[in-house]
Amino acid sequence: MSSRPTRAIPVRDLEESVRFYTERLGFRLVARHPDAAHLETPSGHVLLAGPAVDPAPYLAPPGTRARPGAVLYFFTPDIEATARRLPEAVLVRTDWGERKLELPDPNGYTVSFWTENDLTPEEALALFRSAPDRLEAALAGLTEAQLDLARAPGKWSIRQIVHHMTDSAVGAIAGLRYAIAEPGRLYRPNPYSPDTWDEGLHSHRRPVGPSVALFRAVHEHLVQLIEYVPGALQRYTVNEAGARMPVGRMVGMLACHAAGHVEQIRETRRVHGI
Known part of the structure; x- marks a missing residue:
């Protein structure tokens, strides 16, 4: 660092x-x-x-x-x-x-x-698996205009939240695949700035359909890998300091991240009565 x-x-x-x-x-x-x-x-x-x-x-x-x-x-x-x-x-x-x-x-x-969530690896995987369904349920019935509503001034709109969720899922897939395919290998993540990507990728105006589909595809692909590769949740990458990043931990972090943003979408709907 x-x-x-x-x-x-x-x-x-x-x-x-x-x-x-x-x-x-x-x-x-x-x-x-x-x-x-x-x-x-x-x-x-x-x-x-x-x-x-x-x-x-x-x-x-x-x-x-x-x-x-x-x-x-x-x-x-x-x-x-x-x-x-x-x-x-x-x-x-x-x-x-x-x-x-x-x-x-x-x-x-x-x-x-x-701090770390207190989910077991199995609970984390179940939450991760449910994320696409949770997202689509939270978006059900919204119009294009309603996607631009925010829960408070200065907060992201529903549209921006959806694109951010997909940005995070796509950004994490490489580290998870390296850990599953080559357990114990060195991996250097390349962090991104959500605000920079939000602006640079015009997340405030793009339709959400392709991002919702990509979010589901990433989750379903990773769940398939975890289910087909024995011991996948225990596999890990290491950083330059030698610290391990297990697949189970990464899945838990992504699952909680997605759940938190789905709740923000639901909160926005409650605030606006939609």
């Missing part, structure tokens, strides 16, 4: 934000600049960018920038310990096994600490 920041978080008051992220959240201050601060977090390196600063010179390319009001996700290996340290945070448990700890930051963002 790069030691340079990969994401910029624009802030209104740099001093206040540095105190919050270091003293309150426990992130490490790596470097202080006149108009920005480089922090190390459990999920990598970020840059707190003061008002009107161009963060690009500080970032490892391609670099991303948090949008106003965004949810900032950080991994924690022990969510209970993090909850004890942050008693004002809200612990969220979803019906599909996710555990998140959320609290506001001083700039209007939501800080969300996440």
Whole structure:
């Protein structure tokens, strides 16, 4: 992982934000600049960018920038310990096994600490298998105009959520196939910025039909591989540090990711009464 920041978080008051992220959240201050601060977090390196600063010179390319009001996700290996340290945070448990700890930051963002889901590999596979049906059920009966509704100002529309779900599924398929076909091999994932892809792929205006079909095809293909290859859920790739990424864990993460976005679509429908 790069030691340079990969994401910029624009802030209104740099001093206040540095105190919050270091003293309150426990992130490490790596470097202080006149108009920005480089922090190390459990999920990598970020840059707190003061008002009107161009963060690009500080970032490892391609670099991303948090949008106003965004949810900032950080991994924690022990969510209970993090909850004890942050008693004002809200612990969220979803019906599909996710555990998140959320609290506001001083700039209007939501800080969300996440940890591994508590699904068994078999439960994760069942949730993964059901994702295409869940998505299609959540979209049933919507008109083209209704696909452009969002659950709140600044949030993605239903249309954008659908395209993002497919982007994530397609982006993950290579790592899963490498793990199943060549267990134990080195794999270097190539992360993407959802906001950059949303804009670059014109997700705000494309019809969703092809993305829904591709989402189903990816899921059905992977389920078939897992069912036909003995011990597939236990197979894994390794990263450059030697850490293992098992298929069961990847499937669980993708299953929970999809379930969360399906719930956002349903929430949008509830907000608009459709």
